[in-house]
Amino acid sequence: MKMTFVYPGAESLAIEYLSAALKSAGHQVRLVFDPVLFDDKQYFDIPWLAKAFSYRQRVIDRIVSGSPELVAFSVGTDIYLWACSIAAEVKKRIPQVPIIFGGIHPTAVPERVIKNEFVDMVCLGEGEDAIVELADSIVSGKNNTDIANIWFKKDGHIVRNSLRRLREDLDTLGLPDKDLFTEDILIKKGKYMLMTSRGCPFKCTYCYNDVLKDLYEGRGRFVRQRSVGNVLDELVLMKKKFNYTSVAFMDDLFVGNRSWFKEFIPKYKKEISLPYSCMTSTNVIDEEMAGLLKDSGCTRLQFGIQTMNERTRNDILRRNFETTIHIKRAIAACDKFGISYSLDHIFGIPFEREEEFKKTAEYFVTTRADRICCYALFYYPKTQIIESAKKDGLLNDRDVEEIEEGRARLYVYGSSLKEEDLKIFYNFRKLYSLAPLLPKRFNLWLLKSGLYKNLKFLPRFFTLISESISAIKTRHPRGKDYLRYYLFHIRKKIFAR
Numbered sequence: 001m002k003m004t005f006v007y008p009g010a011e012s013l014a015i016e017y018l019s020a021a022l023k024s025a026g027h028q029v030r031l032v033f034d035p036v037l038f039d040d041k042q043y044f045d046i047p048w049l050a051k052a053f054s055y056r057q058r059v060i061d062r063i064v065s066g067s068p069e070l071v072a073f074s075v076g077t078d079i080y081l082w083a084c085s086i087a088a089e090v091k092k093r094i095p096q097v098p099i100i101f102g103g104i105h106p107t108a109v110p111e112r113v114i115k116n117e118f119v120d121m122v123c124l125g126e127g128e129d130a131i132v133e134l135a136d137s138i139v140s141g142k143n144n145t146d147i148a149n150i151w152f153k154k155d156g157h158i159v160r161n162s163l164r165r166l167r168e169d170l171d172t173l174g175l176p177d178k179d180l181f182t183e184d185i186l187i188k189k190g191k192y193m194l195m196t197s198r199g200c201p202f203k204c205t206y207c208y209n210d211v212l213k214d215l216y217e218g219r220g221r222f223v224r225q226r227s228v229g230n231v232l233d234e235l236v237l238m239k240k241k242f243n244y245t246s247v248a249f250m251d252d253l254f255v256g257n258r259s260w261f262k263e264f265i266p267k268y269k270k271e272i273s274l275p276y277s278c279m280t281s282t283n284v285i286d287e288e289m290a291g292l293l294k295d296s297g298c299t300r301l302q303f304g305i306q307t308m309n310e311r312t313r314n315d316i317l318r319r320n321f322e323t324t325i326h327i328k329r330a331i332a333a334c335d336k337f338g339i340s341y342s343l344d345h346i347f348g349i350p351f352e353r354e355e356e357f358k359k360t361a362e363y364f365v366t367t368r369a370d371r372i373c374c375y376a377l378f379y380y381p382k383t384q385i386i387e388s389a390k391k392d393g394l395l396n397d398r399d400v401e402e403i404e405e406g407r408a409r410l411y412v413y414g415s416s417l418k419e420e421d422l423k424i425f426y427n428f429r430k431l432y433s434l435a436p437l438l439p440k441r442f443n444l445w446l447l448k449s450g451l452y453k454n455l456k457f458l459p460r461f462f463t464l465i466s467e468s469i470s471a472i473k474t475r476h477p478r479g480k481d482y483l484r485y486y487l488f489h490i491r492k493k494i495f496a497r
Contacts, residue, residue: 001027001028001069001070001135001138001139002027002028002030002066002067002068002069002070003022003027003028003029003030003069003070003071003072003135004029004030004031004032004063004066004068004070004071004072005018005019005029005030005031005032005072005073005074005180006031006032006033006034006059006063006072006073006083006086006087007031007032007034007073007074008033008034008035008036008079008082009034009035009036010185011181011185011187011193012074012181013176013193013194013250014074014103014127015031015074015180016177016178016180016181017128017173017176017177018072018074018127018128018131019031019176019177019180020173020174020175020176020177021128021129021131021132021173021174022132022135023177024174025132025135025136027132027135027139029177030066030068031180031181031183031184032062032063032066033059033181033183033184034055034056034082034086035053035055035184035485035489036050036055036082037049037050037053037054037055037486037489038050053489053490056085056086059086060086060089060090060093063086063090064090064093064094068094068097069097069138070097070098070099070100070134070135070138071087071090071097071098071099071100072099072100072101072102072131073086073087073100073102073103074102074103075101075102075103075104075105075106075113076103076104076105077104077105077108077378077380077381077403077406078378078406080105080113080405080406081406081407083101084116084118084406087099087101087116087118087119088116088117088118090118091117091118098120098121098138099118099119099120099121100120100121100122100123100134100150101113101114101119101121101122101123102122102123102124102127102131104208104211104212104380105380105406106122106123106124107123107124107125107211107212107215108208108211108380108381108382109381109382109404110122110124110151111158112404112405114151114153120152120153121134121150121151121152121153122150122151123150124149124150124151124163124215125149125163125212125215125216126149126166126167126198127149128167128173129149129164129167130148130149130150130164133147134147134150145159145161146159146161147161148161148162148164149161149163149164163215163216163219164219165219165220166216166219166220166222166224167220167224168220168221168224170197170198170224170225170226170230171226171227171230175233175234175237175238176194176234178238178241178242184489185485186484186485186488187242187244188242188244189242189243189244189245190242190244190245190246190484191244191246191247191248192235192238192239192242192244192246192247192248193247193248193250194231194234194248194249194250195249195250195251196225196226196231196249196251196254197223197224197225197226197251197253197254197256197257198223198224199212199221199222199223199224199252200223200252200253201223201253201256202253202281202318202321203318204317204318204319205317205318205383205384205385205388206317206346206349206377206378206379206380206383207380207383208380208383209252210380210382210383210384211380211381211382211383223256225257225260228260228263228264228267231264232264232267232268232271232272235247235268235271235272236271236272239272239274244274245274246274246275246276246299247272247274247275247276247277248276248277248278249276249277249278249279250279251278251279252279253279253280253281253284254278254279254280255278255280255284255285255289255293256280256281256284258289261289261292262292265292265296268296269295269296269297273297274297275297275298275299276296276298276299277298277299277300277301277302278298278300278301279301279302279304280301280303281303281304281321281322281326282303282305282326282327282329282330282331283321283322283323283326283330285301285329285330285333285334286329286330286333287333287336287337289333290330290333290334290336290337291337293337293339294337294338294339298339299339299340300339300340300341300342300370301339301341301342302341302342302344303327303330303331303341303342303343304344305322305327305343305344305345305360306319306344306345306346306349307345307346307349307352307356307360308324308327308359308360308363308364309352309356309359309360310323310324312349312352312356316349316350316351316352316385316388317349317385318384331367331368331369334368335367335368340370341370342369342371342372343364343367343369343371343372343373344373344375345357345360345361345364345372345373345374345375345428345432346375346376346377347374347375347376347377347424347425347428348376348377348394348421348425349377349385350385350388350389350391350392350394351388351392354424357424357428358447361428361431361432361447361452362447362448364432364435365432365435365440365443365444365447366440366443366444369435369436370436371436372432372433372435372436373432374425374428374429374432374433376425377389379395379403380403381403381404382404386400386403423456426455426456427452427453427455427456428452430455430456430458431443431446431447431452431455
């Protein structure tokens with residue numbers, strides 16, 4: 001069977017695993033990629049340039065010209081509207097070809113997604129086994145509608161199949177199909193992205209794992225770890241193939257399994273010995289772990305702290321696994337061993353106000369963080385934090401419907417955002433972009449004197465400039481990755497026939 005995946009803006013490990021499963025079963029897989037240049041809501045949101053460098057029509061034409069037998073979209077809430085707009089045009093041009101939506105957004109709100117005229121099927125949860133079964137069914141001409149994890153439209157009604165159990169042995173998945181993205185993502189001599197595990201042991205109220213854990217209750221072990229040998233096999237094989245220069249571990253909680261990590265690091269040093277970055281939690285980082293990370297080549301940790309207010313952290317975010325003591329211990333350990341780190345701060349958390357933001361900022365700007373990431377709370381459908389937001393008056397029923405339809409704007413926590421709250425958000429974002437470049441005492445003075453509010457007069461583009469300077473100063477690879485990506489796709493756009 002000929003299957004086409006459609007995806008924008010970045011490499012997708014989910015699609016790579018789905019493609020690997022399909023190819024292993026003898027099916028043909030193709031990717032149509034949209035670089036969505038200058039439409040990055042965090043950095044390069046420049047509408048007139050986005051229009052000038054739009055790949056939209058080319059994406060639709062490529063999907064159609066490939067004569068697919070099935071078109072698949074892997075969809076998060078932030079790209080749901082983009083996927084809908086592309087899928088609607090594809091369905092007009094090749095109405096006989098079925099379209100399937102999968103990913104966290106369709107998993108959370110399958111009823112809403114499948115009601116779209118251009119969506120024929122929805123895949124819930126992890127899809128490797130389901131997509132292969134579906135492809136086999138289409139090839140055989142049986143067109144089964146009883147495939148677990150997939151909902152179908154049939155004779156005017158919806159067939160809602162149950163979920164299958166989670167695959168607990170991740171080693172049986174095989175390796176991700178990196179070749180699928182090599183025409184659009186610069187993997188060769190660049191950053192190599194992988195996951196050593198699936199699932200998260202925590203259940204933060206704002207995270208998509210909040211939805212997935214409930215969905216898979218009683219259907220297998222949610223947190224699963226690949227064997228050390230399986231991970232190293234991938235890294236060694238792909239190093240020979242792509243000659244990558246750094247590694248990014250994309251696990252929800254890397255180094256959560258200390259015994260696994262202690263087994264992994266000496267072999268990683270021997271076989272790979274390249275700098276790497278990862279995401280983790282402060283409650284698993286102490287001096288012993290920081291020393292192991294530094295010795296094994298870790299150059300950067302990403303901490304999702306979100307707030308220094310313990311009540312908010314425990315009662316609203318349900319991050320009671322992480323205390324202020326954990327946070328300060330982890331950051332002190334990173335400072336001692338010279339490991340760079342970034343700190344995430346979420347604005348718009350229910351029941352938090354500007355004074356709480358300032359308390360978090362007072363700590364963040366006095367650390368040695370190479371980057372302080374400033375986010376407005378993004379509501380994923382069906383997450384528990386939505387109920388807290390409704391109680392605080394931040395959201396109403398109409399806002400929740402907008403979120404489930406994918407229409408909530410990325411930087412606006414619900415359509416009820418007040419103009420003054422947006423100004424506060426941008427003031428802190430500009431402060432955080434400056435903080436790594438300025439003396440700690442000066443940062444504190446800006447906060448305590450209230451002068452940080454005058455940062456509103458700085459143009460928004462200044463944030464990009466100051467963060468770029470910080471990235472160069474700390475030799476942060478992400479800026480280089482963005483630059484390579486943009487130059488690569490701009491050149492392709494300009495010189496394409």
